[in-house]
Amino acid sequence: MKLKICFIAIALVCFTNSIYSQNLAPQKNFDVFWNIFNNNYAFFELHKVNWQESYKKYRPLVTNSISNDSLFNVMSTMLKPLGDSHVNLIDAAHKKKFNAAGPSHFAAEFNTDSLKAAFWQTADSTLMKNGFARIKGYGSIFKGKHLFYFSESANFGYLRFSRCFAKIKDGELDEKDFEMEILDSIMAQCSNLKGMIIDVRANIGGDDKFSYEVAGRFTSKPVIGHYKRERIAGTNRYTKTQKWTITPKGKFAFTKPVIILTNDKTVSAAEVFTLAMKQLSQVSTIGTNTEGNLSDMYEQELPNGWTITLSNQKYYSPRMVCYEGIGVPVDVKVSNIKQSLLTMKDPVLDTAIYKLHRF
Known part of the structure; x- marks a missing residue:
């Protein structure tokens, strides 16, 4: 008992x-x-x-x-x-x-899947109205989109990529399969062109290594792209500053005029790409500032199984300017608005093409 x-x-x-x-x-x-x-x-x-x-x-x-x-x-x-x-x-x-995420002009203007699709149709239509061939997709597909899209006219090339990674493997970004052979085949078509437009509007980001692989096709010599440092957990101190350098990649360097298109949904690794490319003398930018979230994501799990991610790094330009919260600035500010869909004209892309003709 x-x-x-x-x-x-x-x-x-x-x-x-x-x-x-x-x-x-x-x-x-x-x-x-x-x-x-x-x-x-x-x-x-x-x-x-x-x-x-x-x-x-x-x-x-x-x-x-x-x-x-x-x-x-x-x-x-x-x-x-x-x-x-x-x-x-x-x-x-x-x-x-x-x-x-904070407020976004682009996301507010094009707030449905159908409006986003119409936005890109307008961009493609603007290209064709300016003498470019019908755009084609290249590389692996993620969420219905090719890795790269490319078109060219008699004088200029247009390259668009909406992410900075090739594909997803086992739920993780694939950091090895950059599909750079495909990019090099696209770049080979640009060897005799007078200029290029690179469109990273609404690019969701991914891997900084990818960004530097692409940027390496546009320089013939090493160029400092950015610096970064990480908060030391539990302190107000940071790790030693790391230097990231763009190094020449591919079979040749495209050093003729390049215009990069950005907006406030150009995010993360796409912002890093933009920041690095802006250090090259032949590069200018048109559109609106990038989103302003450049840090890698630090991830931890709570005891109940929930996951949290946060920004624990500070990225800097070679002049030690941090663009977190404000975005990488553009040289010429032009915004996309929903009303432009009615005329099927992309004012940002039109401005870029006009500027290329003036170089």
């Missing part, structure tokens, strides 16, 4: 401890979440977010009985003021994701 009572007592203690641990789980997850950002995020000051005050404001809302949905909402509310597209909160089990 004593043994039975002992078993019951032990079972009751275990059950009570289990309930107690479950009840504390939301608070534990909140504290881990807050500390990961507190120890690693690089841009609280830039975005004017007082993370300590956020803790004081929102921690009391995380009670023992708070639901997962409510906890997710509290965390999302805290992250939104960062306006950083590299900040994510992901509950994969329930297919929930919050992204803290």
Whole structure:
């Protein structure tokens, strides 16, 4: 009888401890979440977010009985003021994701899949109206899009890529398969042209190595593209500054005039590409500033299995200017608006073609 009572007592203690641990789980997850950002995020000051005050404001809302949905909402509310597209909160089990990206003119103007498709149709139509051949896709396909798109006229080439990686393998960016042989075959068609347009508007980014592989086709000598450093976790110090250099790639260097088209959805590795290319003397940019989220994404998992990502690095131009939050600036500002779809004319692309004719 004593043994039975002992078993019951032990079972009751275990059950009570289990309930107690479950009840504390939301608070534990909140504290881990807050500390990961507190120890690693690089841009609280830039975005004017007082993370300590956020803790004081929102921690009391995380009670023992708070639901997962409510906890997710509290965390999302805290992250939104960062306006950083590299900040994510992901509950994969329930297919929930919050992204803290700030406002975007381009995304607001072309806010449906059909409008985005019409935007690119307008760009392709503008090319043809200016004597370019019908555009063709090359390379691997990701989410219905080829890696590269290319067209040429008698004098100029047009190269578009909407991502900075070749494909996805096992859920990860493929850092090896750059499909540069395909790019080199495209570049060979440009050897006798007088200029090129490279379109990275709405490029979703990917891998900085890819960006530098492409940039290497446009220089005959090493050129410093950017610097970067990383916050040392739990401190306000940063690692030693790293130098990234564009080195010549491919069979020849295209050193004639190049115009890069960007907008505020040119993101991450595409911004790094733009920043690096702007260090080459023959390159100019048209459109609007890039998004302003250049850092790689630092990723950690919370105790409950949710994933968070954040920006823990600072990227700089060779002159040590950081464009986080403001984007890589353009030389000539021209915006795309929804009304331009009615005339099937792309004002950004038209401006680039006009400028090439004047070189």
